[in-house]
Amino acid sequence: MQHGPVRTRSDAQQLDAADPLAGFRERFTGDGPDGTWDDGPGRRIYLDGNSLGRLPRATPAAVARVVEQEWGRGLVGSWSDWVGQAGRAGDALAAGVLGARPGEVLVSDSTSVNLFKLLEAGVDARPGRDVVVCSADEFPTDRYVVAGVARRRGMTVREVPVDVDQGLVLDDLAAVLDDRVAVVVLSLVAYRSGALADLVAVTALAREHGALVLWDLSHAAGSVEVDLSAADLAVGCTYKHLNGGPGAPAFLYVRRELQAELRQPIQGWFGASDQFAMGPDYEPVDGVERFAVGTPPVLATTAVEVGVAITTEAGMAAIAAKGRALTDLLVELADDRLPQLRLASPRDAAHRGAHVSLEHPQAWQLTQALVDHGVVPDFRTPDRVRFGPAPLYTRFVDVWDAVDRLAEILAADDHLRYPATRSRVT
Amino acid sequence: MQHGPVRTRSDAQQLDAADPLAGFRERFTGDGPDGTWDDGPGRRIYLDGNSLGRLPRATPAAVARVVEQEWGRGLVGSWSDWVGQAGRAGDALAAGVLGARPGEVLVSDSTSVNLFKLLEAGVDARPGRDVVVCSADEFPTDRYVVAGVARRRGMTVREVPVDVDQGLVLDDLAAVLDDRVAVVVLSLVAYRSGALADLVAVTALAREHGALVLWDLSHAAGSVEVDLSAADLAVGCTYKHLNGGPGAPAFLYVRRELQAELRQPIQGWFGASDQFAMGPDYEPVDGVERFAVGTPPVLATTAVEVGVAITTEAGMAAIAAKGRALTDLLVELADDRLPQLRLASPRDAAHRGAHVSLEHPQAWQLTQALVDHGVVPDFRTPDRVRFGPAPLYTRFVDVWDAVDRLAEILAADDHLRYPATRSRVT
The missing domain is CATH 3.40.640.10 (Type I PLP-dependent aspartate aminotransferase-like (Major domain))
Known part of the structure; x- marks a missing residue:
């Protein structure tokens, strides 16, 4: 599942249109009414399926x-x-x-x-x-x-x-x-x-x-x-x-x-x-x-x-291919639009699983700001934001929008409003 | 929860009428349509709640x-x-x-x-x-x-x-x-x-x-x-x-x-x-x-x-008291009506939990016959039938009827139709 350069949101949507696994998203519960998918601009973008996967509709x-x-x-x-x-x-x-x-x-x-x-x-x-x-x-x-x-x-x-x-x-x-x-x-x-x-x-x-x-x-x-x-x-x-x-x-x-x-x-x-x-x-x-x-x-x-x-x-070959493509897109967009963050994962998709980490000194603040902007990543101590776009229900446009929101947070220094250190989870 | 001699089914029903925990039965799923309780003469009498308890309706x-x-x-x-x-x-x-x-x-x-x-x-x-x-x-x-x-x-x-x-x-x-x-x-x-x-x-x-x-x-x-x-x-x-x-x-x-x-x-x-x-x-x-x-x-x-x-x-004091009363009734009825079986549990309710075992050389055959007659006990090797009348959902009349069915099986030698040895559970 190689893809050409993604320069616009519409490019990402075209990847979704060509995605052989696109239909599997409907097998999972979304965040809209009755578990439908809310595809609006304010929707939650869940990139933490490698911490807790979403609920299959059949479950x-x-x-x-x-x-x-x-x-x-x-x-x-x-x-x-x-x-x-x-x-x-x-x-x-x-x-x-x-x-x-x-x-x-x-x-x-x-x-x-x-x-x-x-x-x-x-x-x-x-x-x-x-x-x-x-x-x-x-x-x-x-x-x-x-x-x-x-x-x-x-x-x-x-x-x-x-x-x-x-x-x-x-x-x-x-x-x-x-x-x-x-x-x-x-x-x-x-x-x-x-x-x-x-x-x-x-x-x-x-x-x-x-x-x-x-x-x-x-x-x-x-x-x-x-x-x-x-x-x-x-x-x-x-x-x-x-x-x-x-x-x-x-x-x-x-x-x-x-x-x-x-x-x-x-x-x-x-x-x-x-x-x-x-x-x-x-x-x-x-x-x-x-x-x-x-x-x-x-x-x-x-x-x-x-x-x-x-x-x-869905088949592991197709899932793994889409995982590489989703994380490739994330790496590519981070290169272009998030110069403040350093890629803290292998650049070659053949050498990684379906998640990537980005390093930033205020990673914990960025994580909190992202969650408030509807993007759910995971924070890994001390300075990494981890993104796990699950191939079965994450779209390329979700990755596009997540990076977009993160770029906006950084441009506005919005993350600096949040506590710099994490309190103990209780 | 002491009780006088129980000589008839109606005596058992009177114990149920006086049972302070009687209402808790409705908190569990029965065997009738939509989980109601089938109280008819052919109903299943589940005396294996000490192996797997019944499903609470709230679960x-x-x-x-x-x-x-x-x-x-x-x-x-x-x-x-x-x-x-x-x-x-x-x-x-x-x-x-x-x-x-x-x-x-x-x-x-x-x-x-x-x-x-x-x-x-x-x-x-x-x-x-x-x-x-x-x-x-x-x-x-x-x-x-x-x-x-x-x-x-x-x-x-x-x-x-x-x-x-x-x-x-x-x-x-x-x-x-x-x-x-x-x-x-x-x-x-x-x-x-x-x-x-x-x-x-x-x-x-x-x-x-x-x-x-x-x-x-x-x-x-x-x-x-x-x-x-x-x-x-x-x-x-x-x-x-x-x-x-x-x-x-x-x-x-x-x-x-x-x-x-x-x-x-x-x-x-x-x-x-x-x-x-x-x-x-x-x-x-x-x-x-x-x-x-x-x-x-x-x-x-x-x-x-x-x-x-x-x-x-329900409260453990009330549950334990009913457990003693139910097993007391079972012991009493077994004494009266099941002379072929030997009590293989403490006779004094103060010295036992909420189950009793009865010993019989054909215990495995009796267990199979009981299940076919709608009574679910448990078999314990080599020669014991174990009865666990759960206080939260078992009635005194259930114990009466279970003993009744067992007496009928024995009288008709019905259990001899079943395999004498247990095959491996797979």
């Missing part, structure tokens, strides 16, 4: 059906269906989004809990190794989980330096790998810059040293084409580009060939063999379900299934 | 509001509310159901994950001790989690024998306690027999030996009066007597005075101090939120809040 009815029919009427009898839901949702994610095989992905728990489970399992699978490698700019919860596991096991966390804007350089990873490294934890798409790591090359490099890579796909799933056939372990969230709803259950991936040798630390009954026999001893079930723990969250997983189905229908 | 609208308004319209802006939801739901549980103080209960994760977190934290708080005590008939996931933690830490699991029907004898616990014991894991209401342990006495006994008791309240929360002011640690589920829905998030309790010294093993960002500062190092936040891990499940927690509110409104 309320799907959730209501599960609540009212399956729970309200079916009661315990519905468990015959529900017991397979986490695996079915995982298989759908595997096929439509992650490039994994059936039986390799499970929807369960939160990303942080899944990261803990697979990190512990991965470290156990590399006995005698006492180092976990983690990026110096990894997402906080990942760093925290890694630090906690390392502390408890007496392991060392070795940080791989990353360029905060450009992401991981393979040579930097090579420099920290040796035969002490058990697991490398790394986001495929960096949460701050959007930098896209090379899944195949990183995994291959780690394997040369006998280490496992545990990928965090939170910002990648649903925004870039992922081919987990080259990967060993992964986790990720479903409430960003997969539009699964606030706090939606996360997913985990374990390569089929590794499943039998991996055991997770939280031995819950949903990971046990012949669970309802309730035998005296825990024996992990065969397959990816051995990484399940407690009773699965049926209502919330239903919302995940809807989001995954829409993504699958 | 679909509450969930729809969060989905459509808070998520669909509010988008990321709603996090200002959502970020406190787990603690608010916990405080509501603490006040209305658990007898705990504000800031001691958190709704999060699954029961199994919470058990893991608090068990690890509890063991860490008792350095030098290498034994975890667990009941020999503890619920499987609890035994599995305990075994997993013990295996990974090189600890020993010491089983305390329990009478499968009558529950824990305090002297048996005393016999296994010594200064090697770090934590005792025990259900307050036993999942099989319904036997109610003595929270105060058990906790006091364990404290004498310097050990912590980690209570599993899954079958107790919403069925018996709980006073956690005497307890140190607890977890439990919300999809049974609290009617939170299939796979609803669970809860955890940590006594206020213990919170500062306990650290949990899964260092996720929602347990971190000043979370959105996303600082480089994990520092647990003050208070019970330090036992949170990942992004909390907003939709599912909303359903929990509805269930907890109904329970609070």
